[in-house]
Amino acid sequence: MAKKPSARAPLDQFDRAILRILQTDNKTPQRSIAESVNLSTAAVQRRVAALEATGVISRNVAVVDPDAVAMSITAIVEVYLRDERSATVDAAKAAFRKTPEVQQCYYVTGGTSFVLIVVTRDMRSYESFTRKVFEENDSVNNYRTLVVIDRVKTDTQIPIEE
Amino acid sequence: MAKKPSARAPLDQFDRAILRILQTDNKTPQRSIAESVNLSTAAVQRRVAALEATGVISRNVAVVDPDAVAMSITAIVEVYLRDERSATVDAAKAAFRKTPEVQQCYYVTGGTSFVLIVVTRDMRSYESFTRKVFEENDSVNNYRTLVVIDRVKTDTQIPIEE
DNA sequence: AATGAAAAACTACACTA
DNA sequence: TAGTGTAGTTTTTCATT
Numbered sequence: 001m002a003k004k005p006s007a008r009a010p011l012d013q014f015d016r017a018i019l020r021i022l023q024t025d026n027k028t029p030q031r032s033i034a035e036s037v038n039l040s041t042a043a044v045q046r047r048v049a050a051l052e053a054t055g056v057i058s059r060n061v062a063v064v065d066p067d068a069v070a071m072s073i074t075a076i077v078e079v080y081l082r083d084e085r086s087a088t089v090d091a092a093k094a095a096f097r098k099t100p101e102v103q104q105c106y107y108v109t110g111g112t113s114f115v116l117i118v119v120t121r122d123m124r125s126y127e128s129f130t131r132k133v134f135e136e137n138d139s140v141n142n143y144r145t146l147v148v149i150d151r152v153k154t155d156t157q158i159p160i161e162e
Numbered sequence: 163m164a165k166k167p168s169a170r171a172p173l174d175q176f177d178r179a180i181l182r183i184l185q186t187d188n189k190t191p192q193r194s195i196a197e198s199v200n201l202s203t204a205a206v207q208r209r210v211a212a213l214e215a216t217g218v219i220s221r222n223v224a225v226v227d228p229d230a231v232a233m234s235i236t237a238i239v240e241v242y243l244r245d246e247r248s249a250t251v252d253a254a255k256a257a258f259r260k261t262p263e264v265q266q267c268y269y270v271t272g273g274t275s276f277v278l279i280v281v282t283r284d285m286r287s288y289e290s291f292t293r294k295v296f297e298e299n300d301s302v303n304n305y306r307t308l309v310v311i312d313r314v315k316t317d318t319q320i321p322i323e324e
Numbered sequence: 325a326a327t328g329a330a331a332a333a334c335t336a337c338a339c340t341a
Numbered sequence: 342t343a344g345t346g347t348a349g350t351t352t353t354t355c356a357t358t
Contacts, residue, residue, distance in 0.1 A: 011231065019226055022223070022224035022226075023225075023226055024221075025222060030355095055230065060188050061188050062219045062222050063222070064220070064322070069322050093312070100319075100321040101321055103315075103318060103319060103321075104318070109311060112308055152255045152258060152276075153267040154318070156223070158265065159262040192333070211334090
């Protein structure tokens with residue numbers, strides 16, 4: 001599993017084309033990638049290995065449907081910290097990073113400190129999550145929950161320019 | 163590429179253990195999955211195939227680091243529609259779904275209509291995105307941008323209970 | 325860029341709870 | 342009958358030239 005800070009040469013057209021494919025389906029055989037982008041399979045192989053080694057591809061994962069594993073509540077939570085001292089912020093980051101219900105966490109500008117995407121089994125477990133993570137946490141001043149009605153789009157694809 | 167609405171038997175311990183592994187690294191050889199969960203490789207093979215066929219695993223993807231492809235702005239946008247008539251909402255969903263800069267889109271409760279996660283090259287292209295998608299769109303009443311300073315956690319992992 | 329070796333994914337079939 | 346393991350086949354990956 002590659003995760004280098006990466007000193008990387010800029011990506012060329014081939015790399016970008018390969019990334020577009022792997023972002024959609026990383027099980028695509030190198031042979032058919034090679035056809036699509038007009039390279040040999042060996043070239044594709046070397047490029048994919050390099051993209052992984054330099055961290056351009058950070059992970060290779062299966063995407064699981066939350067409904068299928070009976071995790072029916074997705075919520076977006078805006079978190080307001082008591083203060084923005086770096087110790088406070090770093091502690092919050094660490095806490096969110098290791099909480100499994102927190103699927104995504106972003107530190108943001110504009111008044112709100114963090115935006116979280118939280119996944120739980122049901123409303124009861126969402127409530128106990130908020131107790132545990134927000135209400136018993138002194139550095140959290142306040143939070144606002146937006147419950148997701150429809151996960152319209154959850155691709156984690158990055159738009160890759162031509 | 164599997165995507166069935168999924169009428170499926172509930173997942174057992176084996177399935178959940180397999181999902182936990184594949185969510186972390188879907189390149190894990192079936193042989194080592196088999197060892198971890200105490201099944202034969204063939205059994206693992208069949209279960210993975212079934213999980214894909216029923217849509218429990220919706221996709222298999224490479225996760226690309228936005229910085230590596232020079233997409234340096236991530237923004238979280240709260241969108242307020244003019245009204246919540248279903249035609250208006252559905253049109254907005256369709257529009258967001260097909261806009262490549264919109265990496266994720268959630269329809270939510272609580273005043274805000276949509277929360278978007280938007281990825282662009284830089285601030286200039288973020289601005290032209292907002293013009294194109296919000297300001298020239300009559301059904302968008304208003305929107306609020308939170309610019310991401312730190313992508314603290316961007317796993318798209320679902321917590322899978324024991 | 326092409327070949328060949330190694331590994332992984334998949335299939336067939338007999339067996340068992 | 343649904344699901345497993347063994348063992349054999351095909352496909353994919355990867356190193357070497």
